[in-house]
Amino acid sequence: MRPGESEAWLSAMLNSICDAVITVDASALVTYLNHHAISLTGWSAEDALRRPVREVFQILPEDSDKEVQDPVDMVLRNRTTITSLSGVLIPGPTGRQQDNARIYIEGSAAPIKDKITEEVVGVILLVRDVTQERQKRQQMMLAERLAALGRMAAGVAHEINTPLTGIIIFASMMSDRLSPEDVEDKESLDIIVESAERCSRVVSGLLRFSSTITSNITNVDVNALILDLLEQRHKSPGNIILPMKKVIRQANLGNVSIATILDPSLRHIKADATQIEEVFINILANAAEALNGKGELHIKTRLITGEQHDLVEIEITDTGRGIEERHMNLVFEPFFTTKPVGLGTGLGLSVSHGIVRLHGGEITFKSEPGRGTSFFIRLPCQA
Numbered sequence: 001m002r003p004g005e006s007e008a009w010l011s012a013m014l015n016s017i018c019d020a021v022i023t024v025d026a027s028a029l030v031t032y033l034n035h036h037a038i039s040l041t042g043w044s045a046e047d048a049l050r051r052p053v054r055e056v057f058q059i060l061p062e063d064s065d066k067e068v069q070d071p072v073d074m075v076l077r078n079r080t081t082i083t084s085l086s087g088v089l090i091p092g093p094t095g096r097q098q099d100n101a102r103i104y105i106e107g108s109a110a111p112i113k114d115k116i117t118e119e120v121v122g123v124i125l126l127v128r129d130v131t132q133e134r135q136k137r138q139q140m141m142l143a144e145r146l147a148a149l150g151r152m153a154a155g156v157a158h159e160i161n162t163p164l165t166g167i168i169i170f171a172s173m174m175s176d177r178l179s180p181e182d183v184e185d186k187e188s189l190d191i192i193v194e195s196a197e198r199c200s201r202v203v204s205g206l207l208r209f210s211s212t213i214t215s216n217i218t219n220v221d222v223n224a225l226i227l228d229l230l231e232q233r234h235k236s237p238g239n240i241i242l243p244m245k246k247v248i249r250q251a252n253l254g255n256v257s258i259a260t261i262l263d264p265s266l267r268h269i270k271a272d273a274t275q276i277e278e279v280f281i282n283i284l285a286n287a288a289e290a291l292n293g294k295g296e297l298h299i300k301t302r303l304i305t306g307e308q309h310d311l312v313e314i315e316i317t318d319t320g321r322g323i324e325e326r327h328m329n330l331v332f333e334p335f336f337t338t339k340p341v342g343l344g345t346g347l348g349l350s351v352s353h354g355i356v357r358l359h360g361g362e363i364t365f366k367s368e369p370g371r372g373t374s375f376f377i378r379l380p381c382q383a
């Protein structure tokens, strides 16, 4: 090879590797970044070269309780390879983090040794972005966990439903038979009926969460459904209180501004309109609650064209308090709630997840504590 040729060949080879490659010298200064490393770290080669690697490639442990580790420093000190490098990457100056999503990486860090002296003259980092893989894996695990919980919930709910109906019917009949003087007994029976009805609402939520049948499938125009929901708001006296049905009426929307951007090219979906409406109401009720009377609520729809089938995406974004990091894995679980006792059953999102899954769609969210939350519902269009 002519002078310079082997270097060009090496660079071309390193750039064709699908992973990000970063090399550093024995003083932990960056000596090389391939194309993937430039886009992953958000540092240009110009700015990164000769800089301490801990400025260019900084990873935090996934678990915030663990200490931050410097893999390059560890390799230089121990002279051994780290094969299980993983963590959350802190993006550099031009890094992709407009949406504030975390970038999860996995990889390895190995010492570069001098051929003759065996001395460690640098470190090579090989890393890849596993964010999407991780999201998919987590979604699958969540779906499996919820399906298992759903099977159990359905069994329990069916068992409880019959005796509950008995309690409500017979207590009501006894109450009707009492003479007007039996005030105390009547009060006690009314409490029995009320409590049983509360249980019955929870059971009905559990049954909807675990439901495996859609009852009334029609062609649904999602834009029209949303407009319809919002229109009820304008019809409501004073035009202040949110829409729509009981759940939301309790929410204090005070000065919240509501904006809709509805894609006119949206196609119809085959769905049970009442169930889809319930999903929107649950998510809007949560958003209203998180907004606590101030901020913005955006409802957007868009058509996603795919190779196999097109999807309708509905995005509901609020600028409310956001979901705490430690709760993100739990929000779809039945009975998970951060509301005070008696104010929420924690079934809204699990029922919504069940309904969307039943329609062959998916529901995901992005949230930044203190800044807001976006829920995304994707439903397949009619064939």
Ligand SMILES: Nc1ncnc2c1ncn2[C@@H]1O[C@H](COP(=O)(O)OP(=O)(O)OP(=O)(O)O)[C@@H](O)[C@H]1O
Residues within 6 Å of the ligand: 282, 286, 287, 290, 318, 320, 321, 322, 323, 327, 331, 332, 336, 337, 338, 339, 343, 344, 345, 346, 347, 348, 349, 350, 373
């Ligand atoms: N938009 C949001 N902003 C902030 N937190 C949210 C949002 N949506 C959901 N959450 C969190 O997820 C939890 C579970 O929501 P879910 O709708 O399942 O139950 P809930 O609202 O607590 O009770 P219920 O819907 O039964 O009245 C909420 O308690 C809240 O902590």
Ligand SMILES: [Mg+2]
Residues within 6 Å of the ligand: 282, 285, 286, 344, 347, 348, 349
């Ligand atoms: Mg809710």
